[in-house]
Amino acid sequence: MGWLWLKYHLLFFSFIPLLIKVWKFSFIYYFRYHPDKNSNDPEAANMFKEVTFSYNILSDPDKRRQYDSAGFEAVELESQELELDLSSLGAVNTMFAALFSKLGVPIKTTVSAAVLEEALNGVVDIHPLPLGLPICRKVEKQCAHFYSVTITEEEARDGFVCRVQSSDKSKFKLLYFDQEESGGLSLALQEDSAKTGKVASAGMYFLCFPVYRLDHTVNSIAAAKDADAAFFKKLDGFQPYEITELKAGTHVFAVYGDNFFKSASYSIEALCAAPFMEEKANLRAVEADILAKRAEISKFETEYREVLAQFTEMTSRYAQEMQAIDELLRQRNEIHASYTTAPPMKRSSGKQRNKGSIKETKEDAQVRDKKPSTRDRPKKKKWFNIHLKVDKRKPC
Template sequence: MPANRSKSEKHDAAAKPVRRDPYEVLGVSKNCADQEIKSAYRRMALKYHPDKNANDPKAADMFKEVTFSYNILSDPDKRRQYDTAGFEAVESENQELELDLSSLGTVNTMFAALFSKLGVPIKTTVSATVLEEALNNLVTVLPLPMGQPISKKVEKQCAHFYSVRITEEEARSGFVCRVQSSDKSKFKLLYFDREENNGLSLALQEDSAKTGKVTSAGMYFLGFPVYRLDQTMNSVAASKDPDAAFFKKLDGFQPCEITELKAGDHVFAVYGDNFFRSANYTIEALCAAPYKEEKEYLRAVETQILTKRVEISKFETEYREVLAQFTEMTSRYAQEMQAIDELLKQRNEIHASYTSAPPMKRSRSKSREKTLLKRGS
């Protein structure tokens, strides 16, 4: 017969939200391809986006549910864990905080900016307005010549679109698109697929990250899997446990969805992701042909990182065990040190009692004397 649950346990069970199957939420089958998941998410995210459903709490809840489901199914590891053990396997870590700044009021934006300044990474979404204009082919696309950097300023929650033409030879050699900001502006680098109606749908995005004296983001299509590092993964959990910041550091190291681009025209965009101000940037498209050594070096380094991720996962178990022993030993060390100091203090008091002056009243209690005699025996 099952044991009766406490009131707190019943309250926790009642408070815990009921999750729907992510496949059901996105309307896809369990054996569907990654592209089907991506397409379903784009369609539903635009449908329920806060920009298009102001003051509609049901749409807001649906948008959160769709985003949460996509976060599970778009990550190969999370999807495999969910398929094997359900939500418990993927909810062991806190859910990532993801915000669409275009739909935030002034007060909420200020809170988001404060968290960012405190060092808590906040994953933001691209404005639905930008995505819908792109999908309806209502954006201006500027040419981006190969090997010729272009410097501009993009307003917050707006995007500049660029088209790059890649030849057959350049496609075989590999292609790189990089964006940098010398004043450390916050931005996203986006890549769009061309739809049948000539509209543009978001396929890839890279958030800018600080690298030295600049912020930068890049997409590398080199004909083999190139990995990206998502800095926001497990950031909340890591902030609660300093050691977790180290052990979770490589959890966000995941392969990019696209490894190469075919010859033809390809559209990229720079999205202003700052909270309050515009973003200054320089974008450049490069053929990877002159960078053969760099390509092989990148492949080798990323292989080492993957190996290191496995090693660190095993090392964490050993570290936690040793840390527990160390904590126990340091606690005993403090207790033993305190006991020794107390005994030496009592010894000094006894020595001081041997004097020609009239004996003073002893300050030690009987229980203290018994303790001293017991330890000395």
């Protein structure tokens, strides 16, 4: 983990330039060693993990303090996923966080401390949310809209669903709050939006039986280290909700804007599950199948790793055996060639042959130069070209 020297070698800068340089170097190294650019390269995978882990420490003041006091051991006890409160970042740091997120860094954001504090103090505006009536709004980044839903005993027994969708695939969080005796609200559940087809959506399902949620960020660093882990760990984040049913009364939900720069448009809808009995049965059945598939994949991973190790061993042996065969055939040919009484032929080296050919070429050129050309030869006088003087004045 020597990559952390960045933090200490840049201390002469002020705090903001330090963060900018840390983000810059993190971005460069992250992009260089990303698994998409270095498939089946264990060294690049280890560097990618190291850069991600180091960035996690450098970007979090609490983890920096833990590292300063107790080293990596104190930090490694916690989750290695990035968790950032975007409201505490400046514009430059938010820009780099957005770039990392686009590249696939598992940046997990948290709800703003200011929003949670206002909710706990009971100073938030709460709007009523009628059952079966969707509401479309826009929420600013790192802000929240609060809604209250009132359900009866019968509706609580039938089941209750709250869903949020964003047609422009904005990032948001769906929050559920417990009501404190003091009148404040404390966060009990949260669901991050996920892109599903042409929309981003999140939902909470209180159907009086265990319902599961899928956390896509679970084991993301392990998946980056091992290309196959992206498949085998895909269902590890499939975990049950802590709350399976709601009691009759008023309940508070909130939509939290989780975009980096812009506001999030959304539509929220609260539904009684009574008209959706078939969907309830189908959901229960398919989630049972997913649990069975997760156990099956876990067993398959063990078998796959064993076969992969055997395949790797066989591939290595294949190359070794091929090399051994070539060596034996070479020795056989040499033995065959030794059955002769003739002296071994002296082979002129390529350098000598080249010198000989060059010499021959020069000699040929000299011979050609010695031969007189037709232009240099003296012209012979022909007999019919004899010049006779004739006196034109004397007749013959």
